[in-house]
Amino acid sequence: MLQKPDQDERPPEFVEALAKGLSILECFGADNAEMTLSEIARRVGLSPAAARRSLITLKALGFVGQTEKRFHLRPKVMSLGSAFYFSARVDEVLQPELRNFVSTFGDASSVATLVGQKVLYIAHYSEQRARRPSAVVGARYPAQATSLGQVILAGLPEDRLEAFLQNMEPVALTQRTIVDKDELREVIANVRAQHYAVTVDQLDYGITALSVPIRGRDGQTVAALNTSGYSGAMTADRLVEERLLPLRQAAARIAQTFQRYPVLERIIDHD
Known part of the structure; x- marks a missing residue:
């Protein structure tokens, strides 16, 4: 899970919304490839409303997909890892x-x-x-x-x-x-x-x-x-x-x- 710096260690420019989105991407795994909104919110320690806003953004960007009430990662997430691999x-x-x-x-x-x-x-x-x-x-x-x-x-x-x-x-x-x-x-x-x-x-x-x-x-x-x-x-x-x-x-x-x-x-x- 994404480790956020303590409140007093965060720089003034720290973007909380970005940190929340990255935490959501990291919470998926082999044992939880698909999750509901409430499951995701619980795993990353967010309110359902905050998790929903992040999921909507990630879905619009193509990183997350949705089938009925369950969310899953999309292949586009691999582009984040491949950027590191090549650099x-x-x-x-x-x-x-x-x-x-x-x-x-x-x-x-x-x-x-x-x-x-x-x-x-x-x-x-x-x-x-x-x-x-x-x-x-x-x-x-x-x-x-x-x-x-x-x-x-x-x-x-x-x-x-x-x-x-x-x-x-x-x-x-x-x-x-x-x-x-x-x-x-x-x-x-x-x-x-x-x-x-x-x-x-x-x-x-x-x-x-x-x-x-x-x-x-x-x-x-x-x-x-x-x-x-x-x-x-x-x-x-x-x-x-x-x-x-x-x-x-x-x-x-x-x-x-x-x-x-x-x-x-x-x-x-x-x-």
Whole structure:
């Protein structure tokens, strides 16, 4: 869900109507592909009248459709995501690195950034056939439950990490998901020391993942790159032993493109 800045953090030019419209677009998903006006209003925290005005506008613009009393997204919404995809040069810069890595090691590889409390996948390539949460571009998962998120959190300044921890929702996706804030602090400290993160069965059973930071020109973490495999066939130690060095090399190559395309760094940076 769209995270609005607190009232005292909003700039004078903040457009509340635009924020409401974006919140409505974000509230649709696989489990709620169609919703009534009252359902939408409840999910985004708006009055029915305010939600109705936004829906009428979005419908007139072609982003939302309506069948009887239920609303759904229209394909035009994809144009918003494709604008990011092309401006971030995902197909030109990120996707080749992921394909090359997966062609060497198999399994899957992704690039993600931090949006609020979740990691947002901005590039992904996979040869996996096993059941697992969808890591398609645009997918979002709790940051603390993923190696991608733990790497990005480790790169945050202390005040921003504390802000994340204060707002963290302790949802146990599996029995191994970190839900204790003190435990997460310890994990983040270890990730900072070793400059990589490994998770086993934290996002879902059967997923072992290794992530490293993608650093900007100033050396700060702007995103994360991972490789993942099936827990039954790949241990955490083996993943680190076989893939850590080439994963770091791939992240370094991505970072080098920031010299040629400075805007790419600004686009994918979680700030």
